[in-house]
Amino acid sequence: MNTSKLAEGLKGSEIIKIAGEVNALKAQGEVIYNQTIGDFDSNIFPIPDELKKAIVDAYNDNQTNYPAANGVEPLRKTVSEYLLKHLKLEYDANEVLISGGARPLIYAIYQTILDIDDTVLYPVPSWNNDAYTYLARNNSVIVETLPENKFMPTAEALKPHVKNVNLIALCSPLNPTGTTFDKETLLEISQLVIEENRRRKAQNIKPLYVLYDQIYWQLTYGETVHYNPVSLLPEMREYTIFVDGISKAFAATGVRVGWAFGPLHIINKMKAILGHIGAWAPKAEQVATAKYLNQTEVVSNYIHHIKEELNYRLVAFYDGFQNLQAKGFPVKAIQPEAALYLTVQFNLIGKTTANGETLNTIQEVTSYLLKEAKLALVPFYAFGTSTDSNWFRLSVGTARKEDISTIFELLEQALQKLK
Numbered sequence: 001m002n003t004s005k006l007a008e009g010l011k012g013s014e015i016i017k018i019a020g021e022v023n024a025l026k027a028q029g030e031v032i033y034n035q036t037i038g039d040f041d042s043n044i045f046p047i048p049d050e051l052k053k054a055i056v057d058a059y060n061d062n063q064t065n066y067p068a069a070n071g072v073e074p075l076r077k078t079v080s081e082y083l084l085k086h087l088k089l090e091y092d093a094n095e096v097l098i099s100g101g102a103r104p105l106i107y108a109i110y111q112t113i114l115d116i117d118d119t120v121l122y123p124v125p126s127w128n129n130d131a132y133t134y135l136a137r138n139n140s141v142i143v144e145t146l147p148e149n150k151f152m153p154t155a156e157a158l159k160p161h162v163k164n165v166n167l168i169a170l171c172s173p174l175n176p177t178g179t180t181f182d183k184e185t186l187l188e189i190s191q192l193v194i195e196e197n198r199r200r201k202a203q204n205i206k207p208l209y210v211l212y213d214q215i216y217w218q219l220t221y222g223e224t225v226h227y228n229p230v231s232l233l234p235e236m237r238e239y240t241i242f243v244d245g246i247s248k249a250f251a252a253t254g255v256r257v258g259w260a261f262g263p264l265h266i267i268n269k270m271k272a273i274l275g276h277i278g279a280w281a282p283k284a285e286q287v288a289t290a291k292y293l294n295q296t297e298v299v300s301n302y303i304h305h306i307k308e309e310l311n312y313r314l315v316a317f318y319d320g321f322q323n324l325q326a327k328g329f330p331v332k333a334i335q336p337e338a339a340l341y342l343t344v345q346f347n348l349i350g351k352t353t354a355n356g357e358t359l360n361t362i363q364e365v366t367s368y369l370l371k372e373a374k375l376a377l378v379p380f381y382a383f384g385t386s387t388d389s390n391w392f393r394l395s396v397g398t399a400r401k402e403d404i405s406t407i408f409e410l411l412e413q414a415l416q417k418l419k
Contacts, residue, residue: 010134014382018366022376033399033407034376038127038175038340040397045251045309048302050295054288055255067283069275070267071098071259075290079259082293087217089230091261097271098286102215102243102258103128104279108270109211109241109260110136113167121161122169123153124384125176125391129169141165144385150179150334151343151391155188162196167209173216173226173338176383176393178314180220180337183227190233197239209266210240215258216339218249218303221311224337241266246289248339249303251397257281257289310340313396313404317342320408329415342394344377349390351418359418362387373414375407 015036022032046052070076076093083089099105110132114120119139122129133140141161145151152174162168170189172181181189196208210229217226229236245258258281260270274280281289293299314336321333321344330347348365352358353372359365362379369375377392385391 006135006137010131015378018370018376018378018382021367021370025370030374032370032374032376033403033410035394035396035399036376036378037398038393038395039253040251040340042251042254044400045306045397047250047252047255048292048298050298051246051250051252051255051288051292054291055285058284058287058291061287063284063287065283067098067280067286069280070094070271071096071280072283072286072290075257075286076259078290078293079261083261087228087231089228089261092264095261095264095267097260097267097274098281099258099260099274100256100279100281101247101253102213102245104274104277105243105258105260105270106132106211106213107135108273108279109209109243109266110138110167111273112266112269113209113211113241114138115166118166119164120167120169121158121165122384123151123157125151125174125380125389125393126169126171126383127175130384132169142384147334147343147345147391150337151177152179152181152185153189154185155192158189159192162192162208163199165208166206167211168193169211169213171213171215173214173220175216175339176341176378176380177334177343178336178339178341179334179343180224181227183225183232186227186229187232190229190236193229193239194233194235207239210236211243212240213243215243215245216248217244219307219310219340220338221307221314221336226338238263241270249306251306255281255285255289257285310396311336312401313399314340314342316401316404317344317394317396317399320404320411324408324412324415327412329412331415340395340397342396343391344394345391347390348418349388354417362390365390366392369411369414372417373407373411375411 022034076096079096080093116137120133121141123143123145143157145153220226229240241262246252318333324331332345334343336342348359366379380389380391381387
């Protein structure tokens with residue numbers, strides 16, 4: 001063994017493994033409908049023109065030296081104002097930390113809150129909590145959620161564990177499901193945290209914190225409302241660290257501008273950690289993002305546009321699965337609420353293919369859908385669930401409207417071949 005135990009034990013991404021299969025088929029000339037990636041095809045969903053121009057202008061203005069460790073002040077101030085305007089959350093510019101997207105911020109929260117062998121509580125399916133827990137050398141308590149709750153955790157499911165954990169990692173809207181917390185559930189979870197912290201304060205024990213990843217909060221559809229712990233219960237301000245940014249709402253995943261906000265003493269420690277790593281967003285992109293977010297009407301128009309486009313695709317896919325289910329095929333979908341994801345079920349274990357092979361595992365189901373329906377999806381076990389979960393994430397960020405009917409024709413043909 002030539003590398004550390006940490007490096008040796010880090011699991012590879014299941015999504016990358018599936019991408020390998022997709023690329024192999026594409027290399028053979030196959031047309032594959034790849035709905036695995038939690039990203040956008042930038043030819044279908046380009047970043048806002050005004051943001052692009054502001055980035056180019058910032059480079060032309062030679063904004064290429066080191067930014068401040070916590071982010072350039074105009075951007076932190078703009079984020080502070082944006083949060084107040086849209087979410088009624090009051091955070092000073094110094095309580096905002098800018099980073100190269102959301103990932104370094106999540107990593108920094110783990111490193112700031114948790115000592116080695118501390119415990120993090122997180123629901124599954126959820127994105128990458130297993131990797132961050134492993135990298136921070138923490139223990140985990142994992143709660144597997146249920147389809148009847150839209151795969152969102154409940155206070156009842158979390159309650160038995162709160163006394164024994166140091167951080168609860170939550171995400172809403174949720175990657176991979178595209179579902180959200182309802183007001184009552186999130187309030188109940190917040191009340192659990194407050195009650196537990198009153199107990200800890202009385203016994204002089206380190207507090208229980210909540211990591212609240214709301215990177216998709218601007219992408220909600222229909223009657224769906226985004227809620228957060230601090231607005232529902234102001235006492236939660238002391239214990240909540242938010243993760244947010246431009247990556248999803250502005251299709252700017254590669255621009256790498258994210259921010260965290262929360263209690264000043266936590267934000268300052270996170271700043272110190274990320275400063276040593278050098279995980280800041282490029283200065284030109286920071287300057288440009290500040291300029292862009294201040295263009296209220298332009299921002300509003302773009303958000304309206306991207307929501308309309310994503311919602312069209314999510315509804316079209318949802319309706320397609322409803323149609324297949326009505327025809328008697330063993331599939332199901334959960335009505336989309338937010339983000340760019342649809343949660344779909346393929347109840348195909350035990351089915352026999354035209355070649356006489358039985359589908360015994362979810363891996364085999366995933367492979368069958370890829371080869372026979374030309375449809376690439378991510379099974380929920382890639383997001384930490386049990387390996388026999390027959391639910392999948394379907395991402396619409398790379399979907400062309402004109403392809404959706406073809407996808408369902410191919411899918412129906414593939415399902416008809418199974419006995």
